[in-house]
Amino acid sequence: MEVLSEAIAAKGLRRSRQRDAIARTFFVMGGHVPVEALVEAVRRQEPGVSVATVYRTMKLLADVGLAVPRDFGDGRARYEAAHRRHAHSHDHLVCTGCGRIAEFESHQIEALQRRLARRHGFEVERRHVELYGRCAGCRAAGKGADAA
Template sequence: MSVRARMRRFEQALRERGLKSTAQRDDIARVFFGAEGHLSVEELYAAVRRVNPRVGYATVYRTLKLLKECGLAAERHFDDGQARYEPVEDDQQQHDHIICERCGKIVEFASQELERLQERIGRFLGFVVGRHRIELYGICAECREGRRRRPRSEHGVHRL
């Protein structure tokens, strides 16, 4: 979904809650939707300040909470314990994460095989499985080869 489409959904969600869109809230939402996923509040705050230096931390925090309540942001907790947020995609774009334990890089993937496995496990144990959450932890290629790079969060789901 494009940033514009997400912004329209945000405006609609605000209206449904009887809230008005404000310039600061819009700036925060636009940066969030356009960013490469998995931002902590601090990282989003830093990115928003580059666009609008008047925005305060509390406003960023509250807007993220609002985005979450509207179903437009998903909160993730990986091993480092920090809450991270990413835009929510459509259902067919569900993805899982593989995380480098050394540099913190987060890569997204989706696997048909995993979907099938989830169903098979559910059936075997008498469940109807609606969703899953899988986090794989390891060491990325750059770290293994000693090529140090800035930790980064790749966006774009690798399909297996």
């Protein structure tokens, strides 16, 4: 939150009740927050907040580096707090049954990818890695390969 104030000040922007509420709620929620869910949560604190403001604020947090946009292919934007756990990027496992998300990190994979990219002349700036599959629970529940 302090980083946010500083970033806002540094850009000649202003704080606001809404902005604070959105950021605070977002960081408290944790995980991979769909904007829609964030709107709902924020409104429990600040009833009038509009979706536009939430979208705007999350984009701001992303610009400042405090949030990372995630896209799990279901058509709605999610954000994840940037400080969580590792300094480096981590990849995601998305359960196609229950939607549960697990994270993992592998310097080895990253190194391999970087190397292969270089071989094609590319310098990697951003990675987008998700593996979709069934978590243990859903497999145990006997849900077929396509949801029951």
